Amino acid sequence: MVNSRFSVAIHILSLIATTSDKSLLTSDFIAGSVNTNPVVVRRMIGVLKKAGLLSSHSGMAGYELLVEPKDLTLLAIYQAIDGPEQLFAIHDEPNPACAVGQKIKHTLEGVYTSVWLAMEEQLQAQTLQDVLDQLRT
Amino acid sequence: MVNSRFSVAIHILSLIATTSDKSLLTSDFIAGSVNTNPVVVRRMIGVLKKAGLLSSHSGMAGYELLVEPKDLTLLAIYQAIDGPEQLFAIHDEPNPACAVGQKIKHTLEGVYTSVWLAMEEQLQAQTLQDVLDQLRT
DNA sequence: ACCTGTTGTAACTATTATAGTTACAGGTGC
DNA sequence: GCACCTGTAACTATAATAGTTACAACAGGT
Numbered sequence: 001m002v003n004s005r006f007s008v009a010i011h012i013l014s015l016i017a018t019t020s021d022k023s024l025l026t027s028d029f030i031a032g033s034v035n036t037n038p039v040v041v042r043r044m045i046g047v048l049k050k051a052g053l054l055s056s057h058s059g060m061a062g063y064e065l066l067v068e069p070k071d072l073t074l075l076a077i078y079q080a081i082d083g084p085e086q087l088f089a090i091h092d093e094p095n096p097a098c099a100v101g102q103k104i105k106h107t108l109e110g111v112y113t114s115v116w117l118a119m120e121e122q123l124q125a126q127t128l129q130d131v132l133d134q135l136r137t
Numbered sequence: 138m139v140n141s142r143f144s145v146a147i148h149i150l151s152l153i154a155t156t157s158d159k160s161l162l163t164s165d166f167i168a169g170s171v172n173t174n175p176v177v178v179r180r181m182i183g184v185l186k187k188a189g190l191l192s193s194h195s196g197m198a199g200y201e202l203l204v205e206p207k208d209l210t211l212l213a214i215y216q217a218i219d220g221p222e223q224l225f226a227i228h229d230e231p232n233p234a235c236a237v238g239q240k241i242k243h244t245l246e247g248v249y250t251s252v253w254l255a256m257e258e259q260l261q262a263q264t265l266q267d268v269l270d271q272l273r274t
Numbered sequence: 275a276c277c278t279g280t281t282g283t284a285a286c287t288a289t290t291a292t293a294g295t296t297a298c299a300g301g302t303g304c
Numbered sequence: 305g306c307a308c309c310t311g312t313a314a315c316t317a318t319a320a321t322a323g324t325t326a327c328a329a330c331a332g333g334t
Binding site for chain 4: 173174176194195198
Binding site for chain 4: 026027028038039042043045046056057058059060061091
């Protein structure tokens with residue numbers, strides 16, 4: 001995929017998890033750490049909030065996690081940001097009159113599903129807490 | 138990633154592998170099966186040729202595989218088309234003055250590497266021959 | 275030698291996604 | 305009231321993807 005939304009989401013959640021003084025947690029402060037625009041942060045936080053991962057109050061600084069870091073898998077974060085559910089696209093409408101064209105879509109779907117499941121397994125095996133532990137070392 | 142280059146490459150290689158009358162194998166014919174433009178096919182074939190997966194002769198119809206389908210892993214195909222070597226990008230220059238910003242890049246790289254390796258393992262486990270077998274059923 | 279059909283490429287276009295930005299309405303609490 | 309914040313809409317810049325046009329060079333048949 002190669003966009004940075006997942007990285008930004010993990011960065012934001014890590015900041016919220018490790019900042020004890022919640023009044024510091026403004027979109028501006030977070031944007032400073034991520035090195036992006038506050039609006040980008042607020043947009044991402046809106047998505048994470050909709051997914052039930054954190055809470056916020058309009059007009060008031062401070063975000064709070066609604067899930068314990070040890071219970072928050074990276075897969076859950078990935079799904080929260082609504083990342084693509086496939087790694088590879090399949091070209092549109094291969095020619096059904098051709099023996100290969102007719103079957104290739106179904107075949108590729110099978111291949112890609114197995115790859116996808118392996119990836120999900122990895123993301124499921126790691127939690128935000130694992131990330132926090134590595135940030136400390 | 139979510140582009141269809143990998144799918145198109147596998148489709149092209151499958152066609153070449155299953156078409157016995159090589160004189161049929163023109164970029165136009167292949168484009169008809171893939172449902173795209175002949176130039177897109179020739180471009181992709183140029184890449185696969187550079188990687189040593191097939192041969193072609195300018196001005197002459199007919200492509201030939203240079204690797205046995207059973208020896209051609211999907212990973213080799215993926216590497217041949219020079220697909221991205223990462224699934225997730227990391228945002229540029231997180232703030233080094235911040236405890237999280239300072240370490241997040243290295244941490245995420247570790248996470249993403251484990252995911253990437255799991256994906257490679259899946260692609261390594263399947264060959265073009267496996268694809269051909271599924272196309273026949 | 276010529277003609278037809280092919281490959282190999284360069285160059286351009288259209289479409290889409292990503293990220294960044296500006297702007298502003300509305301909430302919060304001092 | 306004021307300073308500061310969130311939530312969002314709207315716009316822009318940039319880049320990637322795929323499709324397209326165009327053409328030089330090559331092969332093989334007649």
